[in-house]
Amino acid sequence: MALQQPTLAAAPGAWPLLGHTTALLRRPLEFLESLPAHGKIVRIRAGGTDILVVCDLALTQQLLREDHIFDKGGKQFERAREIVGNGLFTCPHDAHIKQRRLLQPAFRRSLLSGYAQTMAEEATRTATSWQEGKPVDIPAHMQIYTTQVAVRTLFGTDSPPPERLDDIHTVLAGMFRRMLSPTWLNQLPTPGNRHYSQARTRLHDAIARIITDRQDRDTGIQDLLSSILATQDDGSAHHSAPPLTFTTEEVFDQVLTLLIGGADTAANTIAWALHLLAEHPDVEDRLHTEVDHVLQGRPPTLDDLPNLPLTGQVLSETLRLYPPGWFLTRQTTKPCQLGSTSLPAGTVLAFSPYLIHHMPEHFPQPHRFDPNRWAQPNNSAAPQSPNSAFLPFGGGRRKCIGDIFGLTEATIALATITTHWTLRHMPGTHPHTNVRFIIAPHNLHMHPTGRRFEPKTSSHLVSLR
Ligand code: HEM
Incomplete structure (x- = not known):
């Protein structure tokens, strides 16, 4: 039965049958930024479905806060469920409370310093594998770094075979294409669909083997998987609740969720x-001064991170400009109000951290890279300025569970790489934005020039900030 949709402005430029799918595939960010001119909630059509895009901060915050009404749903999550089942990222609100309670201990701070050590080892391994003047495909190397970190911290095993890395990327790219395509197109035996299904099956098999192996023998390894397998929530805090544990199938879904969710984003x-x-050598110069002063040429530890405020500010500003999760959907579970708009049950909505991050009322000159936005007035290493419009990790109860893990991983990599190298774009190449499930830089090949650690006095450091 067709939904009774409220009368809301529709985005112009819809094609017959395809709606706005072409705009979302060809120039997604530009298209997104054009929407607020038409209203706070704007109707688009993609993948054969009407989607209401929320173009306002207060309404986005309401949607994130009321997660029982604005639940995970829409084609994005249907496609994601084909891969990760009903893991933490995809599961509906009813299952989410239990899953989050069971998974949260795997991200406790006492485990983070061990993870940080693994991150520093992998970052050093990556940075020291580069050679003076030999071009580096940066996104590919960073994907290897984060996948190695994910595999080692999740499974306590060493590197996955390289073809599994390709499988993760095939699956992620396929998810986005399938989300925007009609279902019948996804079922055709095209080379693209076959490639996607084979990658998905191989990835599933590899992970099932690792889990069964670990269930069969206690290795004594302290990693995310052991933490998930050991999770026994006796429900004592909720006397009416039955004892909670993950089933084997749920363990599988969680592991795949964490592996896929954590690798490409970071x-x-x-x-x-x-x-x-590389585009802002003045900031780079200040960053070099900071890492040299704090690390003195050695790999970073978890305890160093509060002393690297500029590194954190650069990453915050990067996440503001390029939030990986740029377009996220929800579906209403019952008739409700979003602001003053009445919506029937089953309405598909989308919100966009990218859109909010590029609104001048929240971030003046939004396209400008300015890490100083996040600086504390006294240059202290206190936590970065809160800004409720900063949503790279989403918000409410569905906020990213790996936010601290991902930021730690990114900070350690950035500090390690900039300790060793100055990177410049290869002459004649310019990266462009590749927007699929997440926003990625395409064709980012860089030229490394070795740095030697140069001790500087602390007064020099302060004067450079
Ligand atoms: C820079 C790094 C990362 C970014 C920008 C990021 C972004 C996000 C965003 C925007 C969401 C919310 C999605 C929504 O509301 O629909 C999310 C959820 C999630 N992320 Fe991340 N993420 C990052 C790293 C990680 C890492 C490292 C892991 C795992 C190790 C992870 C696992 C998850 C999971 C499981 C969820 C679902 C949480 C829930 O619904 O309770 N993420 N992430």
Whole structure:
């Protein structure tokens, strides 16, 4: 039965049958930024569905806060569920409370310093594998780095075979294409659909093997998987609740969710940060001073991070300009109000951290790279300025569970790489934005020039800030 949709402005430029799918595939960010001119909630049509795009901060915050009404849904999550089942990222509100309670301990701070050590080892391994003047495909190297970190912290095993890395990327790219395509097109035996299904099956098999292996023997390894497998929530805090544990199938979905969710997001954030630093040598110079002063040429530890405020500011500004999760959908579970608009049950909505981050009322001169937006007035290493319009990790109860993990991973990589190298774009190449499930830099090949650690006095450091 067709939904009774409220009368809301529709975005211009819809094609017959395809609606706005072409605009979303060809020039998604520009298209998105054109929407607020038509209203606070704007109707678009993509993948055969009407989607109401929320173009306002207060309405986005309401949608994130009321997660029982604006639940995970729409084609984005249907496609994601084909891969990660009903893991934490995709599961509906009813299942989410239990899953989040069970998974949260895997991200506790006491485990983070061990993870940070793995991150520093992998970042050093990556940075020291580069050679003076030999071009580096930055996004590819960062994806290897974050996947190695994910695999080691999740499974306590070493590198996955390289073809599994390709499988993760095939699956992610396929998810976006399938989300915007009609279902019948996704079922055709095209080479693209076959490639996607084979990658998905191989990835599933590889992870199932690792989990079964670990369930069969206690390795004593302290990693995310052991933490998930050991999770026994006896429900004592909620006397009416039955004991909670993950089923084997749920463990599988969580592992795949964390592997896929954690790898590309953080990798592209680091890649964008390196691109932005090369475009802003003044900031890069200050960053070199900071890492040299704090690290004195050694790999970073978790305890160093509060002493690297500029590194954190560069990453915040990178996440503001290029939030990997740029377009996220929800579906209403019952008739409701969003602001003053009445919506029937089953309405598909989308919100966009990218759109909010590029609104001049929240971030003046929004396209400008300016890490100083995040600086504390006294240059202290206090947590970065809160800004409720900063949503790279979403918000409310569905906020990213890996936010601290991902930021730690990105900070450690950025500090390690800039300790070793100055990176410049290869002459004649210019990266462009590749927007699919996440926003990635395409064609980002950089030229490394070795740096030697140069001790500087603390007064020099202060004067440079
Ligand atoms: C820079 C790095 C990252 C960014 C920008 C990012 C972004 C996001 C965003 C925007 C969401 C909310 C999605 C929504 O509301 O629909 C999310 C959720 C999630 N992320 Fe991340 N993420 C990052 C790193 C990670 C890492 C490292 C992991 C795992 C190790 C991870 C696992 C998850 C999971 C499981 C969820 C679902 C949380 C829930 O619904 O309770 N993410 N992430």
